[in-house]
Amino acid sequence: MRPRSCLVSSSFLLCSTLLLSTTVARAQDVAGAPVVSAAQPSDSPVAQAPSVEEPATPAPAEPAPAPVPVTVEPGARPTPPVPAAVSQARSKIDLFVTAYGELLFGYHNYGLNQNRTGGAQRDSRLEFDTTRFVLEMKGMLPDYGLEVEVEVEFEHGGTGTAMELEYEEFGEFDQELDKGGEILVEELFISKKLGDNAALAVGRFYVAVGTLSEFSRPTDYLGTIRDEAETGIIPNTWDEMGVRLRYKFPWGLRLTGQLVNGLDSTGFSSQLWAVGGHQRRFEVQRATDMAVVFRADVTHFDGFIFGVSAYRGDTTRNRPKPDLVKSCEQANDREVAPCGYVSAPLTLLDVHLSVAKGPWSAKGMVMYGHLKNADLVSQRNARLSNLLGVIRTPVSDNALAAWGELGYDIASVVGLSNSHHLLPFVRYDYVDTQYKPRAELFDNPRFRRTVYTVGVAYNLLNTVYAKLDFGHRRMGSNAFRPENTLRLATGFNY
Numbered sequence: 001m002r003p004r005s006c007l008v009s010s011s012f013l014l015c016s017t018l019l020l021s022t023t024v025a026r027a028q029d030v031a032g033a034p035v036v037s038a039a040q041p042s043d044s045p046v047a048q049a050p051s052v053e054e055p056a057t058p059a060p061a062e063p064a065p066a067p068v069p070v071t072v073e074p075g076a077r078p079t080p081p082v083p084a085a086v087s088q089a090r091s092k093i094d095l096f097v098t099a100y101g102e103l104l105f106g107y108h109n110y111g112l113n114q115n116r117t118g119g120a121q122r123d124s125r126l127e128f129d130t131t132r133f134v135l136e137m138k139g140m141l142p143d144y145g146l147e148v149e150v151e152v153e154f155e156h157g158g159t160g161t162a163m164e165l166e167y168e169e170f171g172e173f174d175q176e177l178d179k180g181g182e183i184l185v186e187e188l189f190i191s192k193k194l195g196d197n198a199a200l201a202v203g204r205f206y207v208a209v210g211t212l213s214e215f216s217r218p219t220d221y222l223g224t225i226r227d228e229a230e231t232g233i234i235p236n237t238w239d240e241m242g243v244r245l246r247y248k249f250p251w252g253l254r255l256t257g258q259l260v261n262g263l264d265s266t267g268f269s270s271q272l273w274a275v276g277g278h279q280r281r282f283e284v285q286r287a288t289d290m291a292v293v294f295r296a297d298v299t300h301f302d303g304f305i306f307g308v309s310a311y312r313g314d315t316t317r318n319r320p321k322p323d324l325v326k327s328c329e330q331a332n333d334r335e336v337a338p339c340g341y342v343s344a345p346l347t348l349l350d351v352h353l354s355v356a357k358g359p360w361s362a363k364g365m366v367m368y369g370h371l372k373n374a375d376l377v378s379q380r381n382a383r384l385s386n387l388l389g390v391i392r393t394p395v396s397d398n399a400l401a402a403w404g405e406l407g408y409d410i411a412s413v414v415g416l417s418n419s420h421h422l423l424p425f426v427r428y429d430y431v432d433t434q435y436k437p438r439a440e441l442f443d444n445p446r447f448r449r450t451v452y453t454v455g456v457a458y459n460l461l462n463t464v465y466a467k468l469d470f471g472h473r474r475m476g477s478n479a480f481r482p483e484n485t486l487r488l489a490t491g492f493n494y
Contacts, residue, residue, distance in 0.1 A: 094140040100493040102131035102218050104225070110483040119446070119480035130157030131489075136187070145193030153184045186239045201244040208244075208256045208295040209309045211352050211365045212237050217493055221363060222407045222425040222457045224467045224489035229403035232431035232449070233369055234348065235278035241285060252300025254307075261287035262313035265344050265377045266320065266384055269391035271447055273399040273433040274346060274369065276390055277315060288317035291346075303357035311348040315377075316341045320388065324380045344373045359412075361423060364404035368435075371397055375438055396447075400435040404428050407457065419461050427453040427469075432476070448476030459493075466490045 106127045110120035136151040189203025206213040210230050215221060216237045226236060242260030249255075264286065267276025279285045291313020299305050316324045328339035350367035371377065378394040407425030416422060429451040434443050455469025466489070473483040 091141050091143045094138075094142060096138040096140075098136045098494055099134060100217050100219075100491065101133040102489060102491040104129045104131045105488045107486040108483070109485075110481065114446070114483075119475060120483060122481070131155070131491075133157075134186075147191040147193075149187055149189055149191070150185070151187035153186050155182050155184065186237065189244070197249065198245065198247045201246075202242075204239055204241045205244055205258075207238040207240050207260060207291075207311065208258055208293050209238070209311045209348055210234065210350055210367060211354070211363055214305075215354065215363065218467075218489070218491055219459055219462050219465055219493045222361065222405050222423060222467070223427050223453055223455065224469050224487040227365075227403040227405075227427070227429055228449070228451050229401035229429040229431040230365060230367065231275070233273040233275065233367065233399040233401050233433055235275055238278065240291075241287070242290070252298060254297045254299055256293070256295040256297075258291075258293035260291050260293065260313075261285050262289035262291040262318050263315045263346060264318045264320070265315035265324070265346075265371075265395075266381055266388060267390050268315075268371070268374075268377060268381065268395040270393040270395065270444070271433055272391070273395065274371070277346075279318065281389060282320065286318040286320075289314035303355060305354040306352065308349070308351050310350075312345060314343060314345045315371075316344045324376065342373055342376050344371060344377050346371050359409035361407045361409070361425075362405065364402075366402045367400070369399040369401075371395060375440070378441075394441055396434040396437040396441060398435045398437065399431075399433050401431045402428075403430065405453075421457075421459050421462070423457045425455055425457060425469075427451075427455075429453070445476030446480055450474050463494060464490075464492050 104127075106129075108125050108127065109123065111123040111125075112120070114120045133154045134151060135154075136149070138150075139148045140146070185204065187203075187205050189201045189205050191199050191201040193199050206216075212226060212230055216226070221227070240260035242258055244256065244258045246257075247255045261279070263274060263277030264279050265277060267278070267281075268274055269276055291311060293309070293311050295307065295309040297305055297307035322337050322341070324342045324344070325337040326339040326342060331338040347370045348367060349369075350365055352365040353363065355362040374395050374397040381390070381392050381395070384390060384392055405425055405427035407423035409421050409423050411417075411420045411422040414422065430449070432448040434441070434447045437443055451471050451473045453469050453471040455467060457465065457467045459465035468488050469486075471485045471487070473485070474480075475482075
């Protein structure tokens with residue numbers, strides 16, 4: 001639907017055009033020139049000029065419009081009219097557009113079904129992926145301290161729905177309902193500076209936990225993919241809607257506070273813990289349960305950033321239906337959840353580190369998560385409809401993730417100029433999505449994964465890059481077959 005202002009403007013423009021056409025036609029009539037009706041088809045013969053015997057009678061001229069009287073208060077000076085060019089002037093807008101894209105080629109020596117007894121079967125398969133293309137735009141009004149930022153991500157080179165195999169759901173084919181997220185608006189917010197050190201933002205932005213909220217671009221990390229530990233328990237580059245306040249102390253302490261919509265506990269599962277709680281299945285995010293985020297980073301030391309972050313938010317009232325409620329006698333059936341909801345708050349804590357000093361590059365993080373009443377969430381999730389498109393496996397009370405990578409730039413050693421960076425690196429990922437679960441939940445070792453990765457990352461001026469690495473994944477028990485992956489990634493970052 002077009003905005004009302006547009007309709008009014010369009011109507012005014014149409015009326016102005018008709019009046020102008022009428023005026024021109026009348027002027028031509030007065031001059032005795034031939035007139036072609038605007039309603040006449042273009043292929044119709046041209047109207048003949050009036051004959052000498054029957055001269056056209058000139059139409060009476062329209063009286064000139066009377067001047068509009070201007071009332072001036074006694075003693076007051078009339079205000080001169082404002083020129084149109086001045087009235088439409090506005091402040092300068094600084095516009096910045098950046099983008100990055102990723103292509104991924106992978107070889108795997110294991111089958112897709114990792115839930116078999118003894119682990120995935122031996123296999124030899126290739127996968128190619130147009131992983132993502134991200135476009136980011138910033139519009140700034142520096143005179144007013146305002147900034148608008150928009151980031152749109154195109155994943156896997158397509159749009160619409162797609163089929164996927166859910167081996168955790170007994171190998172069912174599943175229509176991936178979140179494919180509306182194939183084109184994702186990951187950031188869209190308006191930010192206002194409050195003095196020299198503070199900024200307030202409203203809209204959609206990254207949740208300030210972990211490392212990927214700060215280092216999500218492919219040139220920010222060394223591996224061909226983002227770390228498997230962090231993305232194994234929380235959404236990958238997690239974004240939500242809400243309010244954000246940042247404050248930076250002059251001596252290098254940066255504080256971030258956020259109030260955002262919470263997760264949806266219907267998406268929690270055994271293998272991916274809270275990853276599926278990211279609300280993408282419906283057009284509108286539920287925000288009855290809000291979450292509070294706090295982050296502190298120390299940037300005082302050149303090349304070092306270290307800090308902590310915390311997240312806490314309930315997950316019950318953001319479920320699509322009010323189906324995780326308490327029961328009581330004499331409940332009022334005219335009220336939704338008359339006895340209240342079962343509380344299932346999610347808590348996340350992490351410590352993180354980033355180093356970019358000389359030829360050294362390193363990152364690391366440890367994250368712990370806890371879900372209260374995970375047993376009740378699991379019982380209710382087991383009865384969810386297939387059409388909801390969620391994995392209905394039990395969710396653990398706790399989860400633990402840790403990862404780190406270390407690289408050293410040898411470009412100058414091999415004779416490359418300063419424009420090049422060549423970093424051999426090692427990476428370690430550990431994730432346990434059933435870390436110290438409740439007594440009645442089997443602590444399945446296949447959800448305890450360790451990945452050892454070695455590789456090399458190259459980039460030119462931090463714009464064009466190529467990476468090659470080899471990953472060896474082991475489960476929590478030798479009963480499961482290890483999995484090996486060889487990946488090549490390339491892309492750009494402008």
